[in-house]
Amino acid sequence: MSGDSKLPGERSFLDGLEKRHRRGRLWKIFFATSIIIALLALAALFLNVINETFGSIAIQYEIDPLELTGGRPLDEVTDEELVAIIHQQLGRRFLVILRDELSVVDPSEFTTRPVEDVFEGQAYPEGTGELLINELSDDDVQFILLNNVSRPKLEALLLSQVAKEDIVQSWPLDWALFRFEMSEETRQQIDDIQAQIAQLSSQIDDLDRHVEDYDQQKDLLEAQLDDLERALIELKNSSVQARHYVDFPDAELIRYHSWLDSVFLITPMSSFPEYAGIRTAILGTVYIIVLVLFISLPIGVGAAIYLEEYANDNWFNRVMETNIRNLAGVPSIIYGILGLAILVRVFAPITSGALFGFNVPQQTEARITYNIGRAIGYDVLPDVGYRALILGFEREQLSTLEVDNVLTALSENELARFTANMDAGQYAAFAAAFLNIALPEPDENILAVPVENQRLADADFRRLVEAFFSFRQPSLIDFGLPSQDRFEQAVNESVTVTQLTPEQYNALVNELRQYSRLTLNGRTILAAALTLALLILPIIIINTQEAIRAVPASYREASYGLGATQWQTIWRTILPTAIPGILTGTILAISRAIGETAPLIVVGASTFIAVDPDGLFAKFTALPIQIWQWSTRPQAEFRNIAAAAIIVLLVLMLLLNATAIILRNRFSKRH
Amino acid sequence: MAAVQKPLNPKSVVTGLAVELRNVSVFYSDYRAVANVSLPIRRNKITAFIGPSGCGKSTVLRSINRMNDLVSGARVEGEIIYNGHNLYAPHVDPVEVRRRIGMVFQKPNPFPKSIFDNVAYAPRLLGIRDRNTLMQIVERSLRQAALWDEVKSDLNKSGLALSGGQQQRLCIARAIAVEPDVILMDEPASALDPIATQRIEELMRELQEHYTIVIVTHNMQQAQRVSDYTAFFNIRKAVQNGVETRWGELVEYGETAQVFNAPRQEETADYIAGRFG
Amino acid sequence: MLVEQRISHIHEYTIGAPIQAIKSTTSDLRARPRIHERLIKLLLLLCGAISILTTIGLVAILGQESLSFFTRVSWEDSNKQIVVDLSATAVDNILKVSQSGAVIDSEVIRLDDEELRVISIEGDTITVERGYNNTEIAPHRAGIDIYTADTVSLIEFFTGTEWSPQVGKFGVLPLVNATLMTSFIAMLVAIPLGMGAAIYMSEYARPKVRAVIKPVLEILAGIPTVVFGFFALTFMTPLLRSIFGIHNVEIFNTASAGIVVGLLITPLISSMAEDALSAVPQSLREASYGLGATRLETTIKVVLPAATSGIIAAFIVAISRAIGETMIVAIAAGSGPNFTFNPFAAAETMTGHIARISGGDLSYDSIDYNSIFAIGMTLFMMTFALNMFSRRVIARFREQY
Ligand SMILES: Nc1ncnc2c1ncn2[C@@H]1O[C@H](COP(=O)(O)OP(=O)(O)O)[C@@H](O)[C@H]1O
């Protein structure tokens, strides 16, 4: 038999075997490496975040804190003295602190509501409850800050608002650990180089004064200078201390600084990384997630029950099943687009809360009044007394802190026009009201704008505006767009129609249409939550279906056998048994929702919100949105707080998953 | 694992025994499934393993070509001697062992490939690429497995498209394509109908001329008709600290005629007579 | 909440009453209509139908807004003038136009407020239909400019290589190209890594090792993508720049984003592929080992081929995920469409573009607003087709065993 064998001989078999084993070992190494790379990537991801969250910083003050305290260390200064220093240094801006830190009313009402409302639930001097904030004495306002703010917060206020602390440079943790110290030698070298640079520079300056003839020599020196400067850059980048020594010798250097601390967690946003916190983002995320849970869990479980227990095999149910599976694969940003077009826009009256009387636009009334005027060719500016009135502001507001509102109501051009029509005295008063905000000089050209000849009487115009505003609250029937008939009627009642040309009338209706669309802001927590709920619904349904399928058929049969109806069987037998599975699936889906960023961006998350969200219809931001925002900022310090926010987000997810495990164990023990 | 220094080549050794089990015990983790089996497997003979279900027949069979290596936690004590080598010596390469001691499983398991590719699978592993050579090997193997006439017209058909009996013969053809020395068959006919079973039984007799065959069967008639030697395994029980442990043991080994007609052990006689198992 | 209220209802009816009911009607076994049971069924059906509504909403909104993107007219000054006065009569249907200016190729032109449909053009003579689109037929003086109507054509959209809405260029190719680049790089990373990991776990790792590795890989899959984006920008990009030179690699680049997207989808591939590999019956492996194959040979020649369709499905799902991935590319790939094949250059992907455009306060009915729907539609169709395809492949793979 071996004679006619076609197989390789013994020798070549054994050689071949050796080769085959070698190839096997090689590939095994490759397979194992894949896993190791994946694990390394995970480790790198975490380490990178930690590296950016902790590290060294260099802090510089505009005013030395010691100077403010008269040379005493900060710990030795009493609370009262601190507040007094802050007040003395800030002057009128002291009130801004009260408004931003303590006021519970809308900023626009800060100066118009009594102290007892503005600081409701907080301490204020006895007997001042009825007064307005502007009527308080210096001692009173100091009292309010002193008694409502903690010591660390006071110190932070002093450093941030008065001393204007500024983190000029930050280094990641690996630098703090391994590349912090500068050797004596390096210092010597730096000193040397800097001395040389100074000398060379002055030589070059000398040459500059003697111009032309010395070109060659100058080139030579400049080349030397370049070399020296390159050497200096290399040296100063060799360690934290070296950089500090060269670039920020006056700054305070802190080797280990954590960007993640309790203050970070409980302070709201800020445009400056060193004071920014994620309080509003955390609250936004919590609000959204709780809502998502309440929306998607019942619907998801309901749909899964239907598909598993009720649906028979017809085309509709098959389509539904396939559809759910396909939806699970739709990119999340597409859900964002859906949310934007339908929830934010079409359902704006609902998602903005206007239908329920929330968020009815107030701030923009000034703008709209102005627009109406323009739409019908009624030039608001030259006509109405002190325009502030027609712009929707009370006269006294102009002299208070409500500067922002006026400014946002006016574009630069309009502002120019606005001021162009004042006489010098009015302009001065107006400018003073705006404190240190620069106003454009009155423009001669604008003065030349011809005033429309076909005009309404002021009184008519005012009535027209009122009619217009009576439509700002969309009714359920109209669903956002007040019907034209009713509007016509209202206009007719306020102004004789003959006073308006058809063009003016159409422009007015158009304005109204724009207005009702533009001013309703559907970019709210509710819209975000609904979008995310739609996004995770397929995941919840699929997971729940699996959990229900895992319930042994015998349970079902036993229940029916005892005469239970279908629903009784589902409610009392199947669901309780399936709950651990449903819970796990839901939590997984929710963790997905927590980290989703793209749909929230599209739906219109705000990137900067300094006040806590106060309900379903609040504008929102969320943790992942802040991480995204800060990651893409050019300043390195924002990266540090982005990393800190990532840690918070991951911890939140971890907590959620831990809860899921605990809940699941509890439930599975019981059943 | 390095290849064996001295080849396991059967042709270099002339002896009446193909394999010899010496005091073999097989463990699955801590559980001893079979204990102290000593048994000769004679060259160019058919040896049948019989015994009640769970007595460890498959376990012993699979330990002969180190298939149990694939079960995590499985461990063999004792020696299995093949051509003077202990198969469980540290330097022995299981891949080489399996190339020389082939296996046919209880349920036909052709690869989801064509009939040709199924049979050519192992020769290709050995580095044969030439289509003609492969064709010759495939034809010879299929002929030996008595399948050639049925499939020669469509060798490109999927192996899964064959009937159960054909599939099992395909698996046999696949096993003999590399001319192994020993073929282990674990209840090769248990999943087949009577006619297919008969074909397989006839086939075994034909293969015997070239190969040493070990077959596990629970069918007494099959063992009696097909095999030259029979090993009877049985289950032993013991209660230790109130916990019952069970394991398999070899009860009797001998020529088939002797085991069936004049068993030395009463147990064997009981089993053959169908009194238990 | 709703369900709970309903339940308490049912308790009253069915649990409170049955004892008496049974006594009085033991002989009557007629099926009784159970209205509340039906109601519940209906309610549950509605829950399920929400998914259908979602899809309908998606398709309708994407379709409608894309349509308005493609039908949106913008008027452009052609710099050509009419050279003869036109009176306000409908019979004046021939225009004499100046030689200079752009070639007129649009179907509709505008003179003052009147729109005119172009019937034919011969040299400097254009035959038109007056008062198109119900515009008023009015007299026009010689020397006024002709405006041409411009809409974004499907051809321009899918073949144009420049995307700059400000100047009316709407070629989606730069965005699609960037998306394909990041996805391709991602697959280049994820296929070897994911398959390697899957094979190791399914064929090599001992159960204990596997029990540790699997959940760890799942952690990787569960990390929010914005965190991966941060990782790409603060770790991968500096890494690439230090390897390939700071001048060769831009701060934002598709390579860094693509690699990190690859890391993101690696666990997806590894877990789906591992499922497919594990589903290959052990008997096939045994057959192969029994024939003297090594582990690698068994894996490559038996297990992998048998799991092919499952593995392909994993790849498709992964590609679809990579295409739809937003945050990593939005953070690390660059903002600003750029038609380039250089992986170290910045280029904005479809998703990145949508995220950036909609990040600000997008005003409705602007061309930007409409354009995100056209891009979204493209994205949706790409991923939808891929997902459908993968489900087909998986279905076939289920049939196999
Ligand atoms: N992979 C395995 N893991 C653990 N125990 C096993 C395994 N395979 C078989 N056993 C146990 O070993 C004993 C012998 O099984 P087996 O050899 O299959 O018996 P037979 O083939 O004689 O029916 C049985 O108790 C069985 O439970």
Ligand SMILES: [Mg+2]
């Ligand atoms: Mg067996």
